[in-house]
Amino acid sequence: MIKLTIDNREVEAREGATILEAARKVGIEIPTLCYHQALTAYGACRVCTVEIIRKEWSRLSTACTYPVQKGIEVKTNSEKVKRARKMILEMLLARCPNVKKIKDLARDMGIEKPRFELDNEECILCGLCVRVCEEIVGVSAIAFFNRGTEREVNTPYEINSDVCLGCGACAVVCPTEAIKAEDIKEIRKIPLWHTELKKRKCRLCGEFFAPEVEIDFLKKKDARLGEEIFETCPSCRKKELGNKILYTNSRRRKYV
């Protein structure tokens, strides 16, 4: 274990942990936009900026990417941090003036209206969607393209991706709700990625429950689960399982 100080508190963390993880473990909250515990830290939004004092040298760094070190002193709310975080949020707010989460964070820092004016955007290029698509879903349907002020998240050639499953993980993980996955009858739509996929009908209730390509993808991943599971919607699956348990002789009850 590594000993360090966060906001004047003695904290212990395992080697390789980040400052953010160490702080959260003891209940010290550091605001973030681009961090998700299931994904690799990326340090894109800079909102988690903290002051790190090591051998009397003070520097600012992102808590989500900085590994804990023996004897360092971390300040999550010093004047230096506040000044930096305020500037970062003012710039984020200038980019996305209508995103609630950013407005709230900016208000916490005392900013109502940014001094700068930019195009009204919703995406802050945090890369959570890109990471979840690559690391968790494993298809890499979207990525960052171009660079500098042109940088954007999109699908290759800005047309419907041939590998997108329409799973909507990107929409779930998006901190600014810039990505929206919508269901219109038998179609799953993610307009930002030009995705439009046909959904499968549940064999029991007849509801459309998930995109065909997503189900086929999952089937390929684990064929042992049997055909039926991939034809049944989650709520019917639950009901069916419940009935099986209920009607099985109680002494020889088997949970499937």
Next chain:
Amino acid sequence: MDLEVIDKIADRYKRKESALIGILQDIQAQYNYLPKEALLHIRERLSIPLTHILGVATFYNIFTLKPRGRHLINVCMGTACHVKGVVRILEKIERELGIKTGETTADLRFSLEPIRCLGCCSLAPVVKIDGDIYGKVKQEKVSRILKKYE
């Protein structure tokens, strides 16, 4: 498109993703740009997502996804060239070819692109065509220079 050419390029780099930039450079040397079919084929050959390839291809300025002409004209837009009036040279080339900066002539003879400083400021204003450097370019010299390239 001859996919065997693409295969040869991929094989030369042992189909490694770490050699992606080299592979793309070789494809571009072959076709003057990065054709979609070539990139789709590279995806299969290297077993990597198309997003990885296009992420690199759109990041670096040397790569282009649009067809380029047989000859690439780079006009230096650096400070020294700017002061020496390169903008008028650029306008002259645009008029001469009937295209704007960043475009390609309809007969695919020339592509015109700006470049940030070629590093030979003493020759300002500088124009580079393919590998050739033209220094101290004057407006009246432009059409004679362009005639050298077919």
